[in-house]
Amino acid sequence: KQEVTQIPAALSVPEGENLVLNCSFTDSAIYNLQWFRQDPGKGLTSLLLIQSSQREQTSGRLNASLDKSSGRSTLYIAASQPGDSATYLCAVGNTDKLIFGTGTRLQVFP
Amino acid sequence: SQTIHQWPATLVQPVGSPLSLECTVEGTSNPNLYWYRQAAGRGLQLLFYSVGIGQISSEVPQNLSASRPQDRQFILSSKKLLLSDSGFYLCAWSVMVEQYFGPGTRLTVT
Numbered sequence: 001k002q003e004v005t006q007i008p009a010a011l012s013v014p015e016g017e018n019l020v021l022n023c024s025f026t027d028s029a030i031y032n033l034q035w036f037r038q039d040p041g042k043g044l045t046s047l048l049l050i051q052s053s054q055r056e057q058t059s060g061r062l063n064a065s066l067d068k069s070s071g072r073s074t075l076y077i078a079a080s081q082p083g084d085s086a087t088y089l090c091a092v093g094n095t096d097k098l099i100f101g102t103g104t105r106l107q108v109f110p
Numbered sequence: 111s112q113t114i115h116q117w118p119a120t121l122v123q124p125v126g127s128p129l130s131l132e133c134t135v136e137g138t139s140n141p142n143l144y145w146y147r148q149a150a151g152r153g154l155q156l157l158f159y160s161v162g163i164g165q166i167s168s169e170v171p172q173n174l175s176a177s178r179p180q181d182r183q184f185i186l187s188s189k190k191l192l193l194s195d196s197g198f199y200l201c202a203w204s205v206m207v208e209q210y211f212g213p214g215t216r217l218t219v220t
Contacts (some may be wrong), residue, residue: 030209034208034209036176036211039212041198041216042152042213042214043116043212043213043214044200044202044211046208046209046210046211049142049207049208051207058132073216078175089153089154091154091209093207096142096159096161097144097156097169098156098209100153100154101153102143102152102153103153
């Protein structure tokens, strides 16, 4: 059974720092991996999707990498801003379904 | 562009009462549709998914049910709510691989 773990559970950093969020999964036979952002009381916003054949995807200040063999993905946020404060979720795709980690709650303070 | 709607946004219901949450998608055809629940302090749990009208797959045993009466409509129901049904319910859709989420419904069972 696929299990997805995110470390750390919470992170508080000053504005401007570069930071890395980690996601690990137990079964490397995945179709894709998706990173989401969730603001308090809101739905999820898709940030990046990495197909199983890809190693990374970039969007603006965000870069996500995927290493299937080691069961790991990282989300790199460059030059963090207070507006980046949210919970970040990774989800591993297996055919039509996603299995979610429990998220990393990020706070960026001015 | 595609849009996903959920209603109501919030709901407070007594134990034993029925439930009906609705999700509709605009701007796409034949999407896969999903219902997730996010309980306090826990990750997203996939409840149901559908690949077509009338086709429902249940991921966990529970007193909830789902129906898909139209291509872009997905309904989550219960005949009698339990306290443990409280949570944040999210609907999502996908056509290729990437999943997109609605704004969610906050359900409190009292």
